[in-house]
Amino acid sequence: MNRKKINEAIGDEIRFARLRKRMTQEQLAQKTGLGRSTIAKYESGQIEMSMPVFIELCAAIGVSYIDILKGIDL
DSSP, X not given: OOHHHHHHHHHHHHHHHHHHTTOXXXXXXXXXXXXXXXXXXXXHXXXXXXXXXXXXXXXXXXXXXXXXXHTOOO
């Protein structure tokens, strides 16, 4: 799997987790200090997130980063 596919898969899992928690991108942006458009780009796989940002997003959503990674079929 190439990097773009991995970014898209992680972004999808972040989005699904956020939606399960009934959280908007704007709410997640406010909790993390990131911009809403940045959240959208992470979720769509347009930009690659660093591991610290990934962990911060997971914490803000209230989901384990391990659970997010388990959802990805590499």
